[in-house]
Amino acid sequence: MPINIDIAYVARLARIDLSDEELDRYRDQLGVILDHAARVQQLPTDGVRPTSHPLSMVNAFRPDDVRPSLERSVILDQAPATEDGYFRVPPAMET
Amino acid sequence: MTDLTDLTVRQAAELLRSGETSAVELLEAVKEQAARTEAELHAYLTLDQEGARAAAVAADESFGRGEDLGPLQGIPVAVKDNMVTRGVETTAGSQVLAGYTPPYDATVVKGLRAGGAVLVGKTNLDEFAMGSSTENSAYGPSRNPWDTDRVPGGSSGGSAVTVAAGSALAALGSDTGGSIRQPASLCGVVGMKPTYGLVSRYGLIAFASSLDQIGPITRTVEDSVSVLETIIGHDPMDATSYRGEAPEFRSGLDEGVSGIRIGVVRELSGEGIEPDVLDAFTRQVDRLSDAGADIVEVSLPSTEYALSTYYLIAPAECSANLARFDGVRYGNRVDGGTVEEMMARTRHAGFGPEVTRRVLLGTYALSAGYYDAFYGQAQRVRTLVIADFTEAYANVDALVSPTSPTTAFALGARTQDPLSMYMSDICTIPSNLAGDPSISVPVGVDAKGLPIGFQVMAQALGERMLFRVAAEVERLAEFRRLPSRKVAP
Numbered sequence: 001m002p003i004n005i006d007i008a009y010v011a012r013l014a015r016i017d018l019s020d021e022e023l024d025r026y027r028d029q030l031g032v033i034l035d036h037a038a039r040v041q042q043l044p045t046d047g048v049r050p051t052s053h054p055l056s057m058v059n060a061f062r063p064d065d066v067r068p069s070l071e072r073s074v075i076l077d078q079a080p081a082t083e084d085g086y087f088r089v090p091p092a093m094e095t
Numbered sequence: 096m097t098d099l100t101d102l103t104v105r106q107a108a109e110l111l112r113s114g115e116t117s118a119v120e121l122l123e124a125v126k127e128q129a130a131r132t133e134a135e136l137h138a139y140l141t142l143d144q145e146g147a148r149a150a151a152v153a154a155d156e157s158f159g160r161g162e163d164l165g166p167l168q169g170i171p172v173a174v175k176d177n178m179v180t181r182g183v184e185t186t187a188g189s190q191v192l193a194g195y196t197p198p199y200d201a202t203v204v205k206g207l208r209a210g211g212a213v214l215v216g217k218t219n220l221d222e223f224a225m226g227s228s229t230e231n232s233a234y235g236p237s238r239n240p241w242d243t244d245r246v247p248g249g250s251s252g253g254s255a256v257t258v259a260a261g262s263a264l265a266a267l268g269s270d271t272g273g274s275i276r277q278p279a280s281l282c283g284v285v286g287m288k289p290t291y292g293l294v295s296r297y298g299l300i301a302f303a304s305s306l307d308q309i310g311p312i313t314r315t316v317e318d319s320v321s322v323l324e325t326i327i328g329h330d331p332m333d334a335t336s337y338r339g340e341a342p343e344f345r346s347g348l349d350e351g352v353s354g355i356r357i358g359v360v361r362e363l364s365g366e367g368i369e370p371d372v373l374d375a376f377t378r379q380v381d382r383l384s385d386a387g388a389d390i391v392e393v394s395l396p397s398t399e400y401a402l403s404t405y406y407l408i409a410p411a412e413c414s415a416n417l418a419r420f421d422g423v424r425y426g427n428r429v430d431g432g433t434v435e436e437m438m439a440r441t442r443h444a445g446f447g448p449e450v451t452r453r454v455l456l457g458t459y460a461l462s463a464g465y466y467d468a469f470y471g472q473a474q475r476v477r478t479l480v481i482a483d484f485t486e487a488y489a490n491v492d493a494l495v496s497p498t499s500p501t502t503a504f505a506l507g508a509r510t511q512d513p514l515s516m517y518m519s520d521i522c523t524i525p526s527n528l529a530g531d532p533s534i535s536v537p538v539g540v541d542a543k544g545l546p547i548g549f550q551v552m553a554q555a556l557g558e559r560m561l562f563r564v565a566a567e568v569e570r571l572a573e574f575r576r577l578p579s580r581k582v583a584p
Contacts, residue, residue, distance in 0.1 A: 005459060007455070010455050010458050010459045010462065011455060012439075013458050013462060014414060014442075014454050014455055014458040015418075015421070015435065015438045015439045015442055016439055016442045016443050016446065016451060016454065016455070017436075017439035017440050017442070017443040018443060018451075026451065026452060026455055029452055029513055030452070030455060030456055030459065032513070032514055033406060033452075033456060033513060033514060033517075034456070034459075034469075036402075036403060036406070036514060037403040037406050037407050037469065037473075038403070038469075039400060039403045040400050040403045040404055040407065040469075040472050040473050040476045041468060041472055042400075043397070043400055043472075043476055043479065045472060045475035045476065045478075045479070048475040048478050048479060049475070049478055050471060050474030050475045050477070050478060051474050051475075051477040051478045051481060052305065052474060053305055053335070054291045054305060054306075054481070054528070054529060054530025054555075055290075055291055055292055055337075055530050055555055057292075057335070060334040060335070060338075062331060070198055070199065074198045075198065075424070077198070078195060078196065078197075078198070078424070078425040078426075079423070079424055079425060080422055080423075080425075080426070080427065080428035081428065087423050087424055089423055089434045089437065090430070090431060090432060090433055090434050090436070090437050091433060091434065092433065092434045092435075093433075094433070
């Protein structure tokens, strides 16, 4: 399968702002890596179940108990911008 | 006078208990060693001067009260900087987290503190543990103490260097595709990846969650056991952590390999392995045979596809895990007119080239139209790799291979060619896909005098067998040399 990467679209999905020069470079590098990685497609896997976790595990239940969490101020202390006890970010929509 | 920085954990523990040295003296010795070597080796990102001093004093006071907290009490230990430490800067080697001071300790760090260990500092790593040379650190590379023009391996390169160079007596690393074992191999120390889930990942800054595992880097196999005993156990804060009884593994150390069946993995012990590495490996297998092990050749046909599988699964998981670095809750921010612009600029400025490459790769592999061809197929191939291991372990007790196809390579030699860098982990990746424990033990040096590692693998929760074989490998190799301390006075 020829690998045709719309790298600008991928960068947008990944929320990484890249220059045109960077986009070209990453498109080329991803092409080489994916060409190699595409070898997995050669293996017949009909009827093989995918592995999402290396060990067979059952659901990890715990009691639904209220437990203390970190203080709000301790958490906000690490944020780049806060206001009135909240994280502050630029507008999500144009106003 | 014994050079305290040459000691193993066990030897140091004996001196501490006999009163011949103190935790404060040990700490001073490794700090002096760090002061001598750091300008050249750059193994540490942060030294926790006050915290380490207080911990050493506390350990000595505890000894004074006749308490015994276990084998790490009073021992100077280094921690890879992708494990969070309360009040001590934790960057994961990334610009995006520069200045981040976590408000809590990772469970392994809590375990070390409870065991009386003295946390010397946080070690250098490839950014977010992505790399095989520690050259991807946003804070500059670490250097190999055996030859400072060469890489220490990665991504736990800083941790491996502290142990090899004597600026810590033991260290923690994390291993997603070989990031404990490969640098241990390149630096001539012991690196161990436990069974997936045996050690809590709570507080480990996640790279690829289904592969990541924390483990010890030490000078001896026995020290590896001591560190693992200290950090092991179920943790309610990590839903993937193992809930059963932790296996006992110390008692196998003196049992030897007589009557043990050891499989040499054909696919990992031939083509692509440097001749000197292969020679050292083969000699070691012969010694195991002479010591009474039954050596058989084993084929794991799917391992041929392990590297490709890994480079689809790991980036896919990393693209999801690293979504949290968006400039909102912690770390650095680059402003923008809208929240999306702010996030995209923050991530562009904060992530280095390797992290960007893998996030893009993972985003692509998970995107609509490609998910099944890449990620879905990789997960099915992962099942085949695991099945190969399961089949092998029906006939053998342990598997062996070289740890790394080459010895330490020159700084810069592979940075322009991602694929050649990815090949560095070809022998270590399969056991991450399987979730099985594995260990690298140094067994000799190549013609250039650079260390060579020997990998032992065992089945999940087979730590007892793993350490049993590894201890015998160590005994037979008689490799106990540390690099000469010629690095800058």
